Structure formats: C-alpha cells, structure tokens
Amino acid sequence: xxxxxxxxxxxxxxxxxxxxxxxxxxxxxxxxxxxxxxxxxxxxxxxxxxxxxxxxxxxxxxxxxxxxxxxxxxxxxxxxxxxxxxxxxxxxxxxxxxxxxxxxxxxxxxxxxxxxxxxxxxxxxxxxxxxxxxxxxxxxxxxxxxxxxxxxxxxxxxxxxxxxxxxxxxxxxxxxxxxxxxxxxxxxxxxxxxxxxxxxxxxxxxxxxxxxxxxxxxxxxxxxxxxxxxxxxxxxxxxxxxxxxxxxxxxxxxxxxxxxxxxxxxxxxxxxxxxxxxxxxxxxxxxxxxxxxxxxxxxxxxxxxxxxxxxxxxxxxxxxxxxxxxxxxxxxxxxxxxxxxxxxxxxxxxxxxxxxxxxxxxxxxxxxxxxxxxxxxxxxxxxxxxxxxxxxxxxxxxxxxxxxxxxxxxxxxxxxxxxxxxxxxxxxxxxxxxxxxxxxxxxxxxxxxxxxxxxxxxxxxxxxxxxxxxxxxxxxxxxx
Numbered sequence: 474x475x476x477x478x479x480x481x482x483x484x485x486x487x488x489x490x491x492x493x494x495x496x497x498x499x500x501x502x503x504x505x506x507x508x509x510x511x512x513x514x515x516x517x518x519x520x521x522x523x524x525x526x527x528x529x530x531x532x533x534x535x536x537x538x539x540x541x542x543x544x545x546x547x548x549x550x551x552x553x554x555x556x557x558x559x560x561x562x563x564x565x566x567x568x569x570x571x572x573x574x575x576x577x578x579x580x581x582x583x584x585x586x587x588x589x590x591x592x593x594x595x596x597x598x599x600x601x602x603x604x605x606x607x608x609x610x611x612x613x614x615x616x617x618x619x620x621x622x623x624x625x626x627x628x629x630x631x632x633x634x635x636x637x638x639x640x641x642x643x644x645x646x647x648x649x650x651x652x653x654x655x656x657x658x659x660x661x662x663x664x665x666x667x668x669x670x671x672x673x674x675x676x677x678x679x680x681x682x683x684x685x686x687x688x689x690x691x692x693x694x695x696x697x698x699x700x701x702x703x704x705x706x707x708x709x710x711x712x713x714x715x716x717x718x719x720x721x722x723x724x725x726x727x728x729x730x731x732x733x734x735x736x737x738x739x740x741x742x743x744x745x746x747x748x749x750x751x752x753x754x755x756x757x758x759x760x761x762x763x764x765x766x767x768x769x770x771x772x773x774x775x776x777x778x779x780x781x782x783x784x785x786x787x788x789x790x791x792x793x794x795x796x797x798x799x800x801x802x803x804x805x806x807x808x809x810x811x812x813x814x815x816x817x818x819x820x821x822x823x824x825x826x827x828x829x830x831x832x833x834x835x836x837x838x839x840x841x842x843x844x845x846x847x848x849x850x851x852x853x854x855x856x857x858x859x860x861x862x863x864x865x866x867x868x869x870x871x872x873x874x875x876x877x878x879x880x881x882x883x884x885x886x887x888x889x890x891x892x893x894x895x896x897x898x899x900x901x902x903x904x905x906x907x908x909x910x911x912x913x914x915x916x917x918x919x920x921x922x923x924x925x926x927x928x929x930x931x932x933x934x935x936x937x938x939x940x941x942x943x944x945x946x947x948x949x950x951x952x953x
Contacts, residue, residue, distance in 0.1 A: 478649040499595035507601035530560035559585035591842035608690035624700035711743040760792035855932035883920040
C-alpha cells in the first residue's frame with residue numbers, strides 16, 4: 474500500500490525532529506506546487522497561530538514575478554495564514570555587488586526570511602525542497618566531481634532552515650494538491666534547459682532511469698543516507714580537533730600546526746575548510762559562513778602551506794581570507810574587510826564628519842527582533858537599498874552634513890507628503906535659536922535626516938527591508 478504524501482511528510486518531521494512541540498514556523502512560499510503543498514500540510518499539522526508564510530519577489534521576471542506575489546498573497550488570505558512579503562531588484566543588486574544573479578537572489582531572499590522570522594518570533598523557516606530536488610542535487614555534485622559532502626545531498630535541517638518535504642516526490646505532491654483541489658503556478662524558467670538543474674531534471678535523470686530499467690532517484694537518495702553517516706563522523710572528529718587546536722586571538726583564528734601534522738587527510742581537509750568558514754571580518758561577518766563555496770583548491774593550498782612549513786609564507790583562500798604561517802601557527806584572517814564601497818565610507822563638510830556602516834547579518838536580525846532601529850541624536854538607521862537608490866540618483870555622491878538652507882525639504886518619517894524643513898521645525902515648536910544650530914543630512918535640497926529631530930520616510934526600515942546601514946556622526950567634528 475502506497476503511503477499518503479502527508480503521512481510521509483509527517484514521518485519526516487517526527488523522525489528528524491524538525492518541528493518540536495511549541496515551535497512556530499515561517500513557510501517560504503513561492504506559489505509553486507512544492508511550496509503550496511508544504512504550506513497546506515503545515516497548516517494541517519500545526520496548531521492555530523503557529524504558522525505564517527513569507528514570499529520574496531526578486532523582480533527578475535517582470536509581470537510574472539508580480540503574478541507570483543499576488544498568488545501567494547491571495548492563497549494566504551484565503552487560508553487565513555499571516556503573510557509577509559519582501560522585494561528587491563535582484564538584477565540591479567547583483568550587478569552592483571558583482572555577484573551572480575542566483576547567488577544574489579539567495580542572499581537577499583534568506584536575509585528577508587530571517588528578518589521576517591525574527592520580527593514575528595518564528596523559530597524555524599521551512600523551505601519546500603522535495604526528494605527529486607535532492608536526487609538532482611546529488612547527481613549534479615557527482616557530475617561536477619564533488620567530494621563526500623556533495624554526495625550527502627540537501628540537509629533536512631541547517632541552523633534555522635528546515636526541509637520537511639524532502640522525502641516526498643513531485644508526483645506525490647501533485648497528487649496531494651489534486652486531491653485537495655489546490656491550485657499552484659508554474660515558473661516559466663523551470664523549462665529552460667540552458668540551466669544545468671533543468672537539464673538534469675528533464676533529460677539526464679530520465680535517461681539514466683531508462684537505461685537502468687528503474688528509477689535512478691531512490692538509488693541516489695540511499696547513497697546520500699550512507700554518505701551522511703560518514704560525513705557526520707568526520708565532522709565530529711574535525712570539531713573535536715578544532716576545539717583543542719584552534720584559538721581566537723584579536724579576531725584571527727590560529728591553528729596549531731604541530732598538532733595538525735598528525736591528522737588523517739580526510740579530517741585535515743575538513744578542519745581547514747571549517748576554519749576558513751569560521752573566519753570573521755571586522756564587522757563580524759563570515760565571508761565563507763556558508764562553507765559550500767570554499768574551493769577545494771583553496772583547502773589544498775592551505776594544507777600545502779602548512780606541510781612546507783616556511784614561516785611568513787601565505788596562502789589566499791578568496792573573499793579576502795588569507796592564511797599566513799607564523800611561529801605561533803597558521804593564522805587565518807580576513808585581510809581586506811568585505812565592505813560595500815558605496816556605503817562603508819566617511820564623508821565630511823565644513824569639518825563635520827560621519828561614518829556609514831552596513832549592519833552585520835547577526836546585528837540586523839537581532840535588531841529586527843527587538844525593533845530597535847529608532848534614530849538617536851547622533852545616529853540613524855536606513856534601509857540600505859533605499860539609501861543606495863537615492864544616492865544613485867545623485868551620481869553616487871555621498872550626502873553632506875550641513876546647516877539648514879532655505880528650500881530644504883523632507884518627507885518626515887511616517888508621513889506621505891513633503892514639508893519644508895523650516896515648517897517642520899516650527900510645527901515641532903523648536904525655538905528659533907536652536908534651529909540655527911541644527912544640521913541636516915542632505916543631497917541637494919533633499920533632506921534625509923535632521924539629527925535630534927526626525928529621520929526621513931524615504932529611507933525608513935520596514936517589513937521589506939533586507940539590509941540596513943547605520944550612519945553615525947563623529948561628535949568630535951573629526952572623521953572616524
């Protein structure tokens with residue numbers, strides 16, 4: 474007797490411990506079959522109030538992207554599920570940040586999902602990968618020459634991300650939706666075979682199954698189960714070694730090379746990979762926090778560096794991470810901070826300066842959870858995308874901190890219309906002698922912030938904010 478898709482889903486949740494009692498879940502919903510099925514199953518499984526949905530519009534497919542957003546919004550309204558929506562011009566941001574479109578889309582999508590989860594107090598974020606996705610991922614890693622981790626496929630859980638649909642196949646998902654009378658939408662890019670994953674799904678896997686005389690996907694999934702057990706053992710060995718042989722000193726990670734010399738090769742590679750992944754820049758961000766993008770060649774360069782033992786020699790791992798051999802060990806650090814040059818800089822006018830920094834992911838999520846973005850007398854928080862959009866209109870020139878001028882206008886926080894700064898100050902009953910001492914942060918006559926009075930609506934942080942910046946005045950009148 475075939476198992477019902479919901480029974481498989483429920484068994485996965487229970488067996489893998491994905492949703493303990495009392496857990497609040499935020500479901501990522503694109504509007505496709507997989508995410509709609511997952512949302513309906515989660516609604517059936519969870520008590521009322523424990524589920525919300527989130528949709529991210531990447532603005533990559535024009536009207537189709539807007540159609541997806543509208544569908545997801547209407548679905549949640551119909552099902553009585555709280556809905557969060559975020560958006561960003563991913564194509565523009567990818568070019569601006571020199572990232573691939575797919576990488577940039579993932580970055581901003583997960584930034585939004587984490588912020589929404591923090592805001593609503595949701596413990597985990599559920600994403601709708603199915604068993605077919607997993608088989609495709611494993612085969613792609615094999616074709617690319619992936620090591621043991623590649624054979625493990627997609628994880629059921631990583632940090633606060635869960636994948637409860639990972640044991641359910643696409644045909645089972647479609648059957649479940651048909652029985653439930655539920656509709657979904659198709660992404661037109663799913664048929665584009667210039668993309669490797671689509672070729673694997675539509676051509677390579679079916680060809681393998683035909684040649685083998687049986688479905689190749691279950692074989693790949695069984696292989697992944699075996700590979701995960703071996704990976705978990707090696708991870709535990711690597712973690713135990715790092716605990717006793719790697720120390721933190723002034724933001725750097727220092728590996729004891731004498732202890733490292735006796736490690737088996739499989740554990741040594743994993744240790745180096747994990748240490749590279751753990752290096753932080755001065756803002757607390759980990760350039761390789763995801764670890765999957767660390768090239769094997771970089772790992773081998775570090776191992777070769779340690780084996781040769783030349784003090785002062787150096788290996789480059791990418792993304793600013795370097796390793797230098799010293800008398801104290803192998804020193805891992807971010808040599809050049811990973812910064813957005815359009816925002817992380819200083820500016821000055823008539824001796825008054827300010828600094829702008831991008832909040833780390835950890836700080837952004839923490840502030841979203843506590844809603845602590847209120848402007849101070851000498852500091853303000855802006856939505857980074859909105860801020861960049863404004864300064865790009867002015868030729869990427871930084872705003873200046875100056876005194877109020879006639880004609881200055883601002884759209885105050887929470888208001889729809891503009892006001893002249895002078896009228897705003899009068900309305901706020903600020904004495905005339907104090908007005909003369911006030912500064913504004915402005916581009917031309919467009920004021921973004923009046924320190925100590927109010928910030929502007931155009932750069933406000935809201936539910937759709939994916940990244941925030943802090944602008945802080947140098948109170949000593951000097952550049953920081």
